[in-house]
Each structure stands twice: as C-alpha cells, then as structure tokens.
Amino acid sequence: MLVAVSSGLEKVERLVAQLEDALDSEDREKDARTILRQTLIVRLPNSPESGSVADAIEALAAQGDAMQSLEAATLLRCLGRDAMVSSAREASIERPVVTIVERALPELASFCGAVQKRQTYEKYEVLKTVHGRAEETLAPFVNVPADLDAVLGARQLLARTLNNPLLKAYCAPSHLAQIRAGFEVVNNKLARLLKDTASLPANMMDCKQAIRDQLAYCEAHSNFLTKRYFATYLTIADAALEKFLTSVRGRFKAQIVPRLSDGGILQKRYPFREAGRQIKLSIPLRNLGPGIASNVTVQIEADPERFLFANEELLLGSVAAGDFSAVFNGEVMTETDAVVFLVSVKWDETGGSERQGVEFMATANAQRSDIDWQAQTYRRPYSTDVAKGDTFVGRVDKVQALGNKMLRTPMESFYVTGQKRVGKTSLALAAVAFAKEHAAEPGIESKYLLWGAIANADPAASLRELGTHIAEFIIDSFPAGVQTPALSFDGSIAALTRLADIAAKVRPGLKYVIVIDEFDEIHPELYQHGNLAETFFANIRALTTCENVCLILVGGENMPFVMDRQGQKLNKFVRVPLDYFSRDSEWEDFQLLVQKPSADVLEWHEDAIAEVFNVTKGNPFFAKIVCAAVFEDCVRERDSDVTGQEVRSAIAAQVPTFDTNAFAHLWQDGIHKPVNEREPDILRRCRTLVLVARTARRNLPVTIENLLAQKHGLMLPDTEIVPVLHNFVGRSVLRENQGQYTFVLPIFRAWLVEVGGSRLIADALGEELAHHVQAAEDEAFVQSNEIAALVRSWPTYQGREITGDEVRAWFEQAEGHRQQRLLFKLLQHLRFYGDVEIREALKTLHSFIRPSLPTFVIRKRTDRRSDVLLTYADGEGKSGQFYTSRYAETNGLAAKSIIAPYHFSEQVREKMGAGLKPAALLFLDDLVASGQSLARNLSRFISVNEVLLREMNIPVTALALAVTPDGDEMVRDAMGVFDWLQFDLRYVDIIGPREQAFGKDLGIWASQDEKERAKALCRDLGSLIYPHNPFGFGDQGLLVSFPVNCPNNTLPILHSPSRAEASQSWHPLFPRAIH
Structure with a gap:
C-alpha cells in the first residue's frame, strides 16, 4: 500500500524513494510500475485516474512543463529496465519520451547525443542508455577500498566524476549539488584527521558526525544516486574510519588517576583555619594517556558546613596526556584542620563506546594559622648582599x-x-x-x-x-x-x-x-x-x-x-x-639556602625547591631572588605553603624586573685584555646575544643558520658569531650539542628572551639599528610578567587554570611581535566571568523575581520552592540548560521545576493536575548578544505553548547574566508582538564598548591605526574559522567568556579551531564545549 504524502515536489521525492525500494525487490515489479505511473502524473493538472505507465508518459508529454525535471530523470531511470513499459506500447512512447526529456532536461539531451539524431527512434534509443552510462560513471564510488588512505586517494577521481557533464545534467534533479558539497565536507574532515594529529579525538568525532549527517541526508532524499552510490560510499568511508580507529586505538587509550601522596593527601595545604576565606582548591590529576580524554567532567563533594564549593562540577573538555588539575572555587565555612573530599572523574575515549571513570577520596590539610602576616610585610629574609655570619647557608x-x-x-x-x-x-x-x-x-x-x-x-x-x-x-x-x-x-x-x-x-x-x-x-x-x-x-x-x-x-x-x-x-x-651548587653533591646545602631564611613562615615542598634549582641551576644569587619573590607573593596572598606552582608563578612575574647589571658579567667578564681593549669584545657578545634572543623568541633552535637569519639591523660579520658562541660555551654560559646551543642558566634565557634582547639593543646597539620595523618588533614583545599578571586575574575555564604558556602559545600563532601584541591586548580586555561572580549574579537575578512571588514557607531544611517554572530557549546541553540548573541550585528552587522546552505544555499540565499552581515562568541564558537566537526561540516557544500560557496568565521573564543594548532591543521588539503576555527581560551586566573588539569608537585601542591593524588581523584569522563571520555570530566581535563556555558572538579566534581546508591551522585558547 502506498503511503499518503504531501503534494508538489516533496510528494514526487517521496514517490521516487518508494520506487527505489520497489526496484530493489525482485517480487515488486508491479508495485514499481504503479509507483512510476504515479510519479509521472502526480503534478499534472488533469492526471488520469487509471491507465498504464505508457498512458502516464503520454499524459506527462501532453500536460507537463520544463519544471518537471525530476519526473523526466525518473522516467529515464526506468527505461532500461524490462517489464517497466509494455513492449507492445514501447513504439508509442518514443516521441513522448523524447518530448519530455528535451523540454525538462535540455542539457542532458545535448550531452548524451540525442539532439544530434534526426529520427525520433534514434533519440529514444540514445536516451535509454543514459542511466546505464551514469551508473558506469558512478561505479568508482562503490569500488573504493575500505581504507582511509584509499578513500582520500580516490578523492580527485570521485570529484571529477561528480563534475562529469552527463552526470551533472542527468542527476541535477537528484540533489547532485548537495551531494557534491557533502562529499567535500566529509573529505575535508578526513584529510584534517590525518593532518592534525594533535586534535585526533576531536577530528575523529567531527568525521563521524559529518558522515552521519550525510547519511541522514541520503535517507531523507532517497533516490538511485543517494541510496546506491553516495550512501554506499559513506558506508565505506565509515568502515575505513573504524579500521583506522582500530589501528590506532592504543593511541587513544586514556586513563585518569589522581596525583596524591599515600593516604590520599593533597600536597598543597590550604588556609582552612580562616572562616570566610575564599580559596581556589586544586585537585591534581594525571592522564596516563597516551590518548586524549574527551568530555572530562570532575565532580567534588565535601561537608558544606566546613567548606562550600561555588560549583561542584567542572567541565574540562578534552585533556591531553600528562599532568593537569581541576580547580574549584570555594569558601571556608567553619575553621577546620582538614577537609575530606569525594572526587569523581569521568571521561570518554575516542572510539570507546562506554564512558570511563574513577572515584577517590582526597584530604586537604590546613596550613599554619599562627603567622603574623602584617609583621612579615617589610621583612626581607633573602638578601643578595654578601652573606655574613648566620646569613651564610650551605657549602x-x-x-x-x-x-x-x-x-x-x-x-x-x-x-x-x-x-x-x-x-x-x-x-x-x-x-x-x-x-x-x-x-x-x-x-x-x-x-x-x-x-x-x-x-x-x-x-x-x-x-x-x-x-x-x-x-x-x-x-x-x-x-x-x-x-x-x-x-x-x-x-x-x-x-x-x-x-x-x-x-x-x-x-x-x-x-x-x-x-x-x-x-x-x-x-x-x-x-x-x-x-x-x-x-x-x-x-x-x-x-x-x-x-x-x-x-x-x-x-x-x-x-x-x-x-x-x-x-x-x-x-x-x-x-x-667556585661554581653553582651541585645537584649531586650539594643538594642538602641548596635546600638549606632555600628553606632556612623563611623556615619560621613558609613550608617549602620538595618540588618547589627543585623548581628553584631547575631555573637557577643552583646559582645562589638568582636562587635568592626567586625565593624572595616567592616570599613576597606568599605574604601578599597569606599563603604559607609553597609548591612548584607558586615558584613558577613568582618566576614569571620576577624575570622581566631584572636589571641588565644582574647578568652583565655573563658577557663582560672573561675577556683577557686590558680594560680599555675589552669594549669591542663586549659589543660583539651583546650583538650575538641579541641574535640568540630573536631566535629563541621565535621558538627556533639556536643554530648558526637560524642566528644568521635574524641578523637584520645588526653590524655583526658572519665570521664573528662562531668565535663568540665558542667563548660562551667555554665559559659555561651556553652549552653546545650537535650544532644546537642551549643555556646553562635557564633564568638567563628567560630574561634574555623576555626583555634582555631589547635592553641590550637599547644599551649598546641602538645607534646601529638600521630598520625601524625591527625596533618596533622588539618593543612589542609580550613579556612574561604581563602574561603572569593577566592569568593571575582570570578565573578558571572549564575547571582548569589557563597558564601563561597556553596564552603565549595562543598569540604566537600570529606572525611577528606587533601582531602578537594586538592579540594580547584583546586578552587584556576580555570580560572573563568567574564561578563566584556567576553565583552572585544568579542571586541578583532572583532578587528581581522574588518580590512578585507568593510567600513560601519552609517547614524543613530540604524544602525547595517548585512554583517557579524554569526552562531555556536554546537546545539540550547548551548554556541555557546549564545556567537553569545553576539558578535552581543557587536560589533554593526544586530541581523538578526545570522543564525542558520540548513537550512543555504536556509536562506542565501534568504537574498542574497534581496540584501545582505556577507563579512565574523563567527563561535562563548567559548572554543576549545580537538577541536574534533568543528572540526567535522565545517566539517559537510562545507560539507553540500559547494556549497554556494564556491559561496560566503568569509573568514570563527572560533572565540573562549580560546583554548588549542591541540584544535587549531585539528581544523586547520581538516579544512586543505578544501583547497579551506579561513579558520582561532582566539582566545583571550590560556589555559596552570596552567589551567589543571593534565597536564604533576607539574602545580599547590607542589610535585608529592600531584599531584598523587589529581588525584586519582578526578578520584574516577569523576567516580561517568562519569565512562569512570572522568576528563571530552577528559580526559583533565581543570580548566575553564564561567559566564553562565562550559565546559564539565572541571573536572566533578565541574559541574555535580553523577549518580543515584553511590555509593555516589555528588553535583556540578557550575551546567551546562540543554538544
């Protein structure tokens, strides 16, 4: 029995799909003829109620028009099959068939050679061969081996096949253009899979999704082309993908374990004896790899009367093999000596069918609470003066x-x-x-x-x-x-x-x-x-x-x-x-150098001492400077527990503050000449170090070849570079291995790269700079203390702290220091909301709603308000759903108050039947930027649920953490159509010009020239991601991020990777969660 379908082209496509099913069954020839007849006449104004296929062909020739190309192609599809047209009637349909094809598919008639024939029967015989010729042309699609290299190797051949003139003319009504586009999408993603191995899991998921999408398209538009060839090709590609996945599955293995001492004790101690203290608590974890763990979530529980978390679940996204941490914000509620946590970590493995997980108990102990931090403010325990008496430590x-x-x-x-x-x-x-x-x-x-x-x-x-x-x-x-x-x-x-x-x-x-x-x-x-x-x-x-x-x-x-x-x-x-402290023979002395001066205040962990040694190589002068910086940071933060992380943070902030004199001996000493004859040697050494700094800044190995490539603007003969390098090696300033030079003193490298190269130019070489562009490049270099200060002010993103190395790696994807400085300026003005700030904002939003609600009596601690209906306008897993849950949790609303927008009326009526009397309906979202999505989704929701909303007659309020003025106006205008609805839009923040990269005025930029250079850069880089929206959705170019996701209205270079076919790759700093 035929299924009733809608009229028009959609009805023809449904009949074509049914026809393909019938043609695939040997015992359904009669059904196939019936369906073919209906296909040919379904759009005719006066279609005959009965008759044969030949009758339908004659009717189509008499009444049809040029728009009925799909019917013409379907007719050709069946001409070559026996029993579709009675042999007794075949002679009578020759002219009608030719008429139909020449009218609806004129290009096909030309390409196949039918036009050139004079006699009708000759044209008919040519047209009967069209489908067979098309299948021969398409044969490579079903003959590709199920191997990823073979699939990609056949790409050019198959692309040429899809551009075959005969095929284009014959299959155009069968969605050939869409198939060609889908083919390119799938192949681009497959190519990226092999090219970008660093993002293998994410790319694998992209490939799977692309194939699923195209298979769904084939099913929705079933015809001989989609069903027999493109769907078969997609199935082969999917099998090749599975084969590739099997071959590298070991590379995708991911196992996350805690990094805890025996007994599950966290290394870091926290100030738990200070009630009301805000703390960032870090749970150290490790992905044993070698694969990437994707969709990582970390949940944590503790006694809320001792320690209250701002958010008990973090979404970390994808985590590469190696050490990482989940950082939770919280507040000490009651003084305690220790806090015990239950931690649950879950993740997916690429290609794995089941979600992986680990659960463990962890204990964080309290720091000392007897320290007078005020008294330590002006204390300097690590003096770099000549050590005398008790101040001399070690050796x-x-x-x-x-x-x-x-x-x-x-x-x-x-x-x-x-x-x-x-x-x-x-x-x-x-x-x-x-x-x-x-x-x-x-x-x-x-x-x-x-x-x-x-x-x-x-x-x-x-x-x-x-x-x-x-x-x-x-x-x-x-x-x-x-x-x-x-x-x-x-x-x-x-x-x-x-x-x-x-x-x-x-x-x-x-x-x-x-x-x-x-x-x-x-x-x-x-x-x-x-x-x-x-x-x-x-x-x-x-x-x-x-x-x-x-x-x-x-x-x-x-x-x-x-x-x-x-x-x-x-x-x-x-x-x-006398040399630096030796790790082998003087380690205990070095430990004393670090620990003894501040032993009454700081507790130095072993990894912190090792970090000091690693960056200074045991040099006591620089070790004391690093320790002094750590001490100052600890006093400022009132944190007496020092781990490697505290040392790394202090180093990043301290290195750029060093004066040139701190390192001058490395290029001024060891010249065995009278003082008045040393200046030329010092100048050569300075110039060579400038080359080393330029090379290292570009993350290039320090080799002779790379140094020579950075010599622009410096009057330094090529022949003088090697002797200077040899001198540095002989004096243990540099170390040489197979033509590559590295620094003996890591802190000297850090200083030279950060600021030293520029200062050496200013001190000794300024008059010799031949190119002002190079001077500007050196001046624009982003220093580590700037990065350290920025990341220190940021909250966590998807539960992890963004590191200075990640920030530098992000902006160094741009060419040259001046472009990198522009990108860094964007980060400096990023409006980055934190968990604590979000929590307060959700409380503020509820304070807008509470006065209009009826009195709610709490009879026991577990009581939760349920008469406030909560929903969201966007889809499942999006920001609206997330913040709806957070809103309910923060403001003591029942979880059952959250109702998905799908089947909303049915669910609410069911609750009302059980006695619920709704008092308000709230929509939650994080950001209203352009307002288009929210306005469209709200309008759709109201239209679908209008009967219920009129019946309830309660206030409907959209709540957002932040809005733009344009977004506010867009939503209010759209809701104005529903004059019967008690609608309002409430928010906490307004996104102004300082949160827009390229607004109407200068905004964050010092000059119009700087703004235009930055805009051109962001347009070029953004085009690698979204060619039509390089500044983000609506081209708003916002500088906004939330702790779990970065909005799509924000500059794409911040949150999205480049397309597979882009001319260069781009990796985001705040990758958006994949839903």
Whole structure:
C-alpha cells in the first residue's frame, strides 16, 4: 500500500524513494510500475485516474512543463529496465519520451547525443542508455577500498566524476549539488584527521558526525544516486574510519588517576583555619594517556558546613596526556584542620563506546594559622648582599676546607675565582668566620677590603691606599705603647712584611687574615709587565711568607688573566674555583639556602625547591631572588605553603624586573685584555646575544643558520658569531650539542628572551639599528610578567587554570611581535566571568523575581520552592540548560521545576493536575548578544505553548547574566508582538564598548591605526574559522567568556579551531564545549 504524502515536489521525492525500494525487490515489479505511473502524473493538472505507465508518459508529454525535471530523470531511470513499459506500447512512447526529456532536461539531451539524431527512434534509443552510462560513471564510488588512505586517494577521481557533464545534467534533479558539497565536507574532515594529529579525538568525532549527517541526508532524499552510490560510499568511508580507529586505538587509550601522596593527601595545604576565606582548591590529576580524554567532567563533594564549593562540577573538555588539575572555587565555612573530599572523574575515549571513570577520596590539610602576616610585610629574609655570619647557608665542606688553611701554621694563602653571583665573597668570609671560631688563642684578626674602596685613577695611589689600610689593621692589634717605625707605601707595600715581623713579636701567635675582594679589577699597571706590577706582586709574595699573615684574593672570570701575567710570583697561592651548587653533591646545602631564611613562615615542598634549582641551576644569587619573590607573593596572598606552582608563578612575574647589571658579567667578564681593549669584545657578545634572543623568541633552535637569519639591523660579520658562541660555551654560559646551543642558566634565557634582547639593543646597539620595523618588533614583545599578571586575574575555564604558556602559545600563532601584541591586548580586555561572580549574579537575578512571588514557607531544611517554572530557549546541553540548573541550585528552587522546552505544555499540565499552581515562568541564558537566537526561540516557544500560557496568565521573564543594548532591543521588539503576555527581560551586566573588539569608537585601542591593524588581523584569522563571520555570530566581535563556555558572538579566534581546508591551522585558547 502506498503511503499518503504531501503534494508538489516533496510528494514526487517521496514517490521516487518508494520506487527505489520497489526496484530493489525482485517480487515488486508491479508495485514499481504503479509507483512510476504515479510519479509521472502526480503534478499534472488533469492526471488520469487509471491507465498504464505508457498512458502516464503520454499524459506527462501532453500536460507537463520544463519544471518537471525530476519526473523526466525518473522516467529515464526506468527505461532500461524490462517489464517497466509494455513492449507492445514501447513504439508509442518514443516521441513522448523524447518530448519530455528535451523540454525538462535540455542539457542532458545535448550531452548524451540525442539532439544530434534526426529520427525520433534514434533519440529514444540514445536516451535509454543514459542511466546505464551514469551508473558506469558512478561505479568508482562503490569500488573504493575500505581504507582511509584509499578513500582520500580516490578523492580527485570521485570529484571529477561528480563534475562529469552527463552526470551533472542527468542527476541535477537528484540533489547532485548537495551531494557534491557533502562529499567535500566529509573529505575535508578526513584529510584534517590525518593532518592534525594533535586534535585526533576531536577530528575523529567531527568525521563521524559529518558522515552521519550525510547519511541522514541520503535517507531523507532517497533516490538511485543517494541510496546506491553516495550512501554506499559513506558506508565505506565509515568502515575505513573504524579500521583506522582500530589501528590506532592504543593511541587513544586514556586513563585518569589522581596525583596524591599515600593516604590520599593533597600536597598543597590550604588556609582552612580562616572562616570566610575564599580559596581556589586544586585537585591534581594525571592522564596516563597516551590518548586524549574527551568530555572530562570532575565532580567534588565535601561537608558544606566546613567548606562550600561555588560549583561542584567542572567541565574540562578534552585533556591531553600528562599532568593537569581541576580547580574549584570555594569558601571556608567553619575553621577546620582538614577537609575530606569525594572526587569523581569521568571521561570518554575516542572510539570507546562506554564512558570511563574513577572515584577517590582526597584530604586537604590546613596550613599554619599562627603567622603574623602584617609583621612579615617589610621583612626581607633573602638578601643578595654578601652573606655574613648566620646569613651564610650551605657549602659546609668548602667552608671547613678553606678555614683549615687559616688554622694551619704557617697559613696557606689562596684565591677564589669563578663567575660573579656565585657567592665567592660570602664563601671567603664564611671561611674566615669558621677559622676565627676554631682558632686557638690568641686567635685570628681579619680585614675585608673591597678594591673599589681603595681604587684610584693613579695605580701608585691605589697601592698606597692598600698598604695604609692593611698597616692600620695590623697596628690596631698591637698592645698600647708599642712603637712602630714610619711606614712608606710609595710605589711598594714592602713595609708590610716588616710590620708583620713586628706583629709576630708583640702579638705572638696572633694570625692576620686579609681578604681583598674584586682583585681582578685592579689597575692594569698593577699586573701587566712593568716595574710597578713586578714590585706589587713581589711584595704580595713576600707578605705571604710571613707565618702570621694569610692573604685571600677574590675575583671573577678575569682573575686567571691577572694571575697569568704575574702568577709565577704567587705560586704559593692555591686556586679555589667556585661554581653553582651541585645537584649531586650539594643538594642538602641548596635546600638549606632555600628553606632556612623563611623556615619560621613558609613550608617549602620538595618540588618547589627543585623548581628553584631547575631555573637557577643552583646559582645562589638568582636562587635568592626567586625565593624572595616567592616570599613576597606568599605574604601578599597569606599563603604559607609553597609548591612548584607558586615558584613558577613568582618566576614569571620576577624575570622581566631584572636589571641588565644582574647578568652583565655573563658577557663582560672573561675577556683577557686590558680594560680599555675589552669594549669591542663586549659589543660583539651583546650583538650575538641579541641574535640568540630573536631566535629563541621565535621558538627556533639556536643554530648558526637560524642566528644568521635574524641578523637584520645588526653590524655583526658572519665570521664573528662562531668565535663568540665558542667563548660562551667555554665559559659555561651556553652549552653546545650537535650544532644546537642551549643555556646553562635557564633564568638567563628567560630574561634574555623576555626583555634582555631589547635592553641590550637599547644599551649598546641602538645607534646601529638600521630598520625601524625591527625596533618596533622588539618593543612589542609580550613579556612574561604581563602574561603572569593577566592569568593571575582570570578565573578558571572549564575547571582548569589557563597558564601563561597556553596564552603565549595562543598569540604566537600570529606572525611577528606587533601582531602578537594586538592579540594580547584583546586578552587584556576580555570580560572573563568567574564561578563566584556567576553565583552572585544568579542571586541578583532572583532578587528581581522574588518580590512578585507568593510567600513560601519552609517547614524543613530540604524544602525547595517548585512554583517557579524554569526552562531555556536554546537546545539540550547548551548554556541555557546549564545556567537553569545553576539558578535552581543557587536560589533554593526544586530541581523538578526545570522543564525542558520540548513537550512543555504536556509536562506542565501534568504537574498542574497534581496540584501545582505556577507563579512565574523563567527563561535562563548567559548572554543576549545580537538577541536574534533568543528572540526567535522565545517566539517559537510562545507560539507553540500559547494556549497554556494564556491559561496560566503568569509573568514570563527572560533572565540573562549580560546583554548588549542591541540584544535587549531585539528581544523586547520581538516579544512586543505578544501583547497579551506579561513579558520582561532582566539582566545583571550590560556589555559596552570596552567589551567589543571593534565597536564604533576607539574602545580599547590607542589610535585608529592600531584599531584598523587589529581588525584586519582578526578578520584574516577569523576567516580561517568562519569565512562569512570572522568576528563571530552577528559580526559583533565581543570580548566575553564564561567559566564553562565562550559565546559564539565572541571573536572566533578565541574559541574555535580553523577549518580543515584553511590555509593555516589555528588553535583556540578557550575551546567551546562540543554538544
């Protein structure tokens, strides 16, 4: 029996679908003829009520028109089949068939050669072959192997097939254009699947969905082309996809586990002893991989009387293999020593049919609560001055070894050398202090002299000052009444030897230790070959022969150069090299360096100490600076527990604040030339470091080839780069491995990349910059402290904290620092709502509604109001549904008050039949931007449920967290049509010009030029995502994000990836949840 269908073209398409089913069955020839007859005459004004197929053909030829192309194509579909037309009548239908085809399918008649024939029977015979020729042409679609490479390999051949002129003319009525478009969509997504392996799970889901969509289209428009060929091809593609999935299923395996210590204890301690304290609580997790876990959700429960979460469920989206955290916002309700949580994590695996999950208990302990944070505000426990006494920490073995040299008789003089900032002076003074503490009576007297304090432009005058200071030091130890001879230090300090002999007589057993710091900074005439230098070093040698005198010389990398010139005279001096703390042999000392100064306030976890070491490589100067920054952050945040995360945050903020002088020794020291001859070498080193900075900023490996490519604007011959690099390697500034250079000191790399490259240009190379564009590029570089400050101010997105590395990776997808600066400026002005802010906004919205509601009496704690009907205008899983649930939870409304918009009237009538008296109807949404979607959905909802709404006669209110003025006007205008409805739109925030990237005025931009450059950039990048809406839905270009999703009216570059066929790939910072 034939199914009754609607009239017109839709009825013809339904009959064509039934005809295909009948033609597929050998025992339904009669049905096929009947359906064919109806197909041919269904749109005729005077169709015969009975008759044969031949009669229907004659009627169509007599009454039909050029619009009946589908009927003509269907007729050709059946001409070649036996028994469709009686052989006795075939001669009589030749002319009608030719008439029908030439009128409805003129291009086909031309392409198949029928027009060229003179005789009608000849034309008819040609037309009978059309369908067979079409099937031969389409055969490659059903012969593609079920292999992904083969499917993609056949793409060009099949695309040419779909563009075959005969096929285009014959199959146009059978939706060939739509099939061709669907074919391209599927193949683009399959190609992207193999190309973009980083997004494999998401791309796999896209491919599956695209195939499902096209199969649904084939089913809705069934004909020989869609059913026999395109649907078969799609089934082959789906099988190829499954085969590919099976081959890489191991790569998709995802297993999420907690990162907890034994007993399920969180490493981080929290200030749970402060009632009312707002806390971000981080649950550390790990995806063991190797695949991506998709649709990750994390739920958490705790005793709400102790700790109340702003939101107990986080939607994390897709999570790659590796460590990650779920960050929950909450408030301490009651002082407690610990909080126990029940955590449930669920996720999908690509290709997996079942949802995976893990559930575990976790305990977070409280921090100390006895710290006077106000008193710590002005405290500086990590001083970078020379460490003396108790402030010197670690290196006990070295201190004892050097102290023993002073405790011996005779004492052994020595000199300490190494890079600056490694604690040479502190070590020398600590050794002196050790020796003085352990020396036998009458003990040790010591004198510290900084060369800069006695330096003079005249080297002889410097020598005189040195002799005078040492003499006064020795004489001060003499007993009263001891007469000392007149001492002269003009051109020699030989008199000190005579004075030492006198001291040995008047203070027997007393030892004198003299420390001369910055000895490598002495005037060149005091160490270069010459009478004064020869005399000076001879005097020092003679002085060290005195058993009661020990000289300790301290100098940097230039010390070997000084000692080499006159070192033969000081062969009794022992060289003591000093480097960074060793992880293998001095780890405990380094731990003390980090922990001891703040032990009364901070609790340093092992990973935090390791993080300090990793970024400083054990350099004590920089380690103290990092620790000082951590201490300041902890005091500001009133957080006494330090993990690796706190250290990383402090480093990101601290590095750009370093002055050039903190690192200058790395390019200024170790030049074995007189001071006045060092400048050319320093300049070459600076230029080379600028090249290194430019290369590293572009995330390129530091190789000779890449350095040469960054040389624009610098007067640096190619031949000078390699020697400078070798010098840096020899001095342990850089490390070389197979032609690639890396930094020994990671914090130096961070500074150089962040700000150092630009500062070196400003300090030494500014006049040599030949290109103003390069100067602008360097100036526009986004520094880590800017990023750190921004991400610190942001809430979590989909339950995770956006890191500084993610922000940099996002804007570095653009070319050049100036473009990157424009993208960063967009982020700086992003209106980013947080969970706590959302919760307060939902309370505010309910305060608008509450006065109009009848009194609700709560008789027990579990009572919830149910007379406020809650629904949403958008679809399932969208923002409206999410915030409807949050609204009910936040404002104490019953969950059963939430009613899906589908079958709304039936559900409400059922509730009313059970005694419910609705008091209000609320629609929830996050943002009303253009207002088009909300206005359209509300209008549809009201039209469908008008009878019920008139009957209930209750206020209907749309509630939104934020609206634009245009969106507000659009919704109110649309609702004005329903003059019988008590409608209102209420909201908390208005999105203004500062939240629109490219509004009518300048907005966030400093000038019109900057605005136009940014707009052009966002248009180009946005076109990679949505060619027709590069600024987002409605081209509004909003700068708004919510904690679980980023609206589609926001700039697409923030929330969506590029299309598969785009000229370049683009990865979003705030990926939208896939529903």
